[in-house]
Amino acid sequence: MKAVVESAVVKVDDNGGKAADGGGGDKIGNVAAGAGAGANKESVNRIAGAIKGIVEAAKKVEGVKFEPKAAADAADADGNKKAGKLFGNAGAGATAEDVNKAAAAVGAVSGEQILNAIVTAAGQAGQAGKKADEATNAIEAAIGGAGAAAEFGDDNDKIGKKNDQIAAALVLRGVAKSGKFAGAANNAKEVKAVVESAVVKTFGEWLDGLIKAAEGGGKAADGGGGDKIGNVDAAGGGTKADATSVNGIAGAIKGIVEAAKKVEGVKFEPTDAADAADGDGNKKAGKLFGTGAGATAGDVKDAAAAVGAVSGEQILNAIVTAAGKDGKDGKAAGQAKNAIEAAIGGAGDADFGNDIKKKNDQIAAALVLRGVAKDGKFAGAADETEKVKAVVESAVVKTVGEWLDGLIKAAEGGGKAADGGSDKIGNVAAGAGAGANKESVK
Structure with missing residues (x-):
């Protein structure tokens, strides 16, 4: 999952749905040369x-759990307070030791704990930026304040020993408009890597929860296919997917999407997916779901064409739509009427029938x-195995990538806050950093 999440995060940045727009196809944690610039307060808050x-909203869906354990404070007397130097807006850049402390904070907590720190900070009043030595939560730290670089404080509820808040501040400044981290020229790559790690960990574990989602969906997904996405039977014939697993995952995804749509400002309005123009559509893709002979190059080509013709939101919408219909048993490709029936599958191998052969989504x-x-x-002839796997991974990455885009931008206001500017995610200035925009973080 980690590799897919990393690919999806990169895909988000490449697609123009960037947390910091104008990144020019750059990846999370790109290093900016020269001095930093203040991060947009509106962006951070939103x-x-x-x-x-x-x-x-997701927590209101039956069976969905978000119960992260309390994050332990750093055991060292000084905690990881030196990580505050990465948030300086003037003076020298962070040293190697400062970067190591930031890495230690990220490594000490789970993605859910980082996410919880963001949620907790967003529920507090007074979300203006503060210098590292004055910040009491991730939002204040991510926005930052004027003045020379300083260590995080560790008294009066300050965050020098709070690993979850430090990691959350890295994530928020890393995705907000205009935010840049302070880094000396010789450690910019290390700062970049720490920020990337925090972002991938946070959204990676969130995605695990969204794919597994409800408790039933999670149990259904457990033990699946050797724990690899897009397993292909190199011997030829594929294997039906567990019906409970497919239905549990699709139903849980539907629940999450429906709940999220109730949040003010959140939009999920994918355009209708166009049918394949060819009279036969992409029917040969059905052979990948067979239990007999492996798929041929032509079959794989049709599957790739279907994935390439639709957006991630359209794929997600097809899952939600299928989850809301009757007929949740598996059917062979020739009889399948929706994505759930096709995913579960049936005996034999065949092209997709008239019901979905032209339905790319x-x-x-x-x-x-x-x-x-x-x-x-999936069914794949020995010489087509890697191609089949690549097509499946492409579909998952596209779906997850656009979902991540929506989660990072989230509400319409958050999207607007994150747009604009010429900054990359996880920017590092070769010297002083820059505070994140207040409204963007919050």
Whole structure:
């Protein structure tokens, strides 16, 4: 999952749905040369607030759990307070030791704990930026304040020993408009790596929860297909996916999406997916779901064409739509009417029938569902195995990538806050950093 999340995060940045727009296709944690610039306060506040809204809405879905353990404070007397130097807006850049303390904070907590720190900070009043030595939560630290670089404080509720708040501040400044981290020229790559690690950990674990989602969906996904996305049977015939797993995952995803849509400002309005123009559509993709002979190059090509013709939101919508219909048993490709039936599958191998052969969104959604569900394997001839896997991973990354885009930008306001500017995610200035925009973090 980690590799897919990393690819998805990169995909978000490449697609133009960037947390800091204008990144020019750059990846999370790109290093900016020269002096830093203040991070946009509006951007920081809106991103954190939107994330809080999504999490609170998701918790209302039956069976969804968000119960992170309390993060332990750093055991060292000084905690990881030197990480505060990365948030300086003037003076010298962070040293190697400062970067190591930031890495230690990120390594000491889970993604859910980082996410919880963002949610907790977003629920507090008074979300203006503060210098590192005055900050009492992740939002204040991410926005930052004027003055020379300073260590985080460790008295009066300050965050020098609070690993979750330090990691959350890295995430928020890393994705907010205009925010840059202070880093000396010789350690910019190390700062970049720490920020990337924090962002991937936070959203990676969130995605694990969203894919598994409800408790039933999580149990359904456990033990699936050798724990790899897009398993392919190199011997030829594929394997049906566990029906409980597919239905549990699709139903849980539907619940999360429906709950998120109730959050003020959140939009999920994918355009209708166009049918394949060819009279036969991409029907040969059905062979990937068979239990007989392996898929040929032509079959794989049709699957790739279906994935390439639709957006991640359209794939996600196809899953949500299928989860709301009757007929949740598996069917062979020739009889399948939606993504769930196709993902579960049936005996034999065949092209997709008239019901979905031209429905690129349903074909792509079926690839995603079988790709992450328990027991599911795709049919692939020995010389086509890697190509089949690549197509499935592409579908998952596209879906997850656009979902991540929505989670990072989240509410419409958060999206606006994150847009604009010419900054990359996780920017590092070769010297002084810059505070994140207040409203963007909050």
